Amino acid sequence: MNEGVEWAMHSCVNLSWAPGEAVTAKRLAAFYELPTAYLNKQLQALARAGILTSVSGPKGGFQLARDPRNISLLDIVVAIDGPDEAFRCTEILKAGPGADQKADYTKACLISHAMRTAELAYRRELAGQSIADIAERVVSQSPDAPENTRNHFANLKS
Amino acid sequence: MNEGVEWAMHSCVNLSWAPGEAVTAKRLAAFYELPTAYLNKQLQALARAGILTSVSGPKGGFQLARDPRNISLLDIVVAIDGPDEAFRCTEILKAGPGADQKADYTKACLISHAMRTAELAYRRELAGQSIADIAERVVSQSPDAPENTRNHFANLKS
DNA sequence: GAGCCATTACTCGGATAAAAGCTGTCCGAGTTGGTGCGG
DNA sequence: CCGCACCAACTCGGACAGCTTTTATCCGAGTAATGGCTC
DSSP, X not given: XXXXXXXXXXXXXXXXXXXXXXXXXXXXXXHHTOOHHHHHHHHHHHHHTTSEEEEOSTTOEEEESSOGGGOBHXXXXXXXXXXXXXXXXXXXXXXXXXXXXXXXXXXXXXXXXXXXXXXXXXXXXHHTOBHHHHHXXXXXXXXXXXXXXXXXXXHTTO | OOTHHHHHHHXXXXXXXXXXXXXXXXXXXXXXXXXXXXXXXXXXXXXXXXXXXXXXXXXXXXXXXSOGGGOBHHHHHHHHHOSSOSSOOOOGGGGSTTOOTTSOHHHHOHHHHHHHHHHHHHHHHHHTOBHHHHHHHHHHHOTTHHHHHXXXXXXXXX
């Protein structure tokens, strides 16, 4: 899995604590000492997916496009890592003896079915976790986290 | 995910229908018109993982190392694709402000925790499906499959 | 002094290289079965 | 005719290239604030 997924998730949590404010990729990257340009690329992907809104120029930056309760971890994974499943059935049964050339073995093949079922369980778990859920739990562990994050962003403005 | 996983799973199902017989990589590859040498590479990985036993020389080949009921789809994924999880936490929190350098953020980080939980659900599904389960279901769909497979192997002997 | 315009600085956005991992291939080590020779 | 040793063929096993995907970087397009100029 793409490493940018991790960065994107942490960045989204941080953005959830700066609502209404456009945060630049530079500041988001500085928070975890990440390469700015590459993080910017990931944030662009989130913007294309409709998770973030982007504004160019001075006073520009990124912010969450919708309520963090409506942004699931799955949304982020799909935006960064692509919509394809990890296991992709190549329908090798079509090359086997007694194969039905017009059959759709992505559905008929039992191995493909089992892998899809597992991946569905995975995606269901991820879809059930929102950025707001994570942020909420972080606050219960470290109540000062939101303010510390906002201060960190503010200090970098100088 | 590695494409060889699909090949390995189908090959294991086929091998479950030729118990006690050593089947060469060549014949297993011919079954689905796969590149022989590359499939051989995947079978080697299965042998290293203790899923298959390999014998060199004439009359040599591969066969299941244990009862197909004790070979899960997860075993095969781990053997081919490696034991690492798809999402690997790089502990970027350690570079953030107010980080505890001696903390293990692969456990403390809530994002890492959520991703691990999802992946655990994925692996649990895969661990619950054995090669015998798949083979059994294939038989209920196509009762002739085992014999057809054995015949196919036999015909290639010429 | 107020308003307008050009400039400037700063941001995102996509196009462009370097690196890593996956895919595919080839030749060597080892083993078994067959064959020829000797008893 | 029987036993033994050599030979040859076949298989797995690991080392070696080609290529796609990921990682990282750089420069250009666009935008808002700023400063200067004119009225």
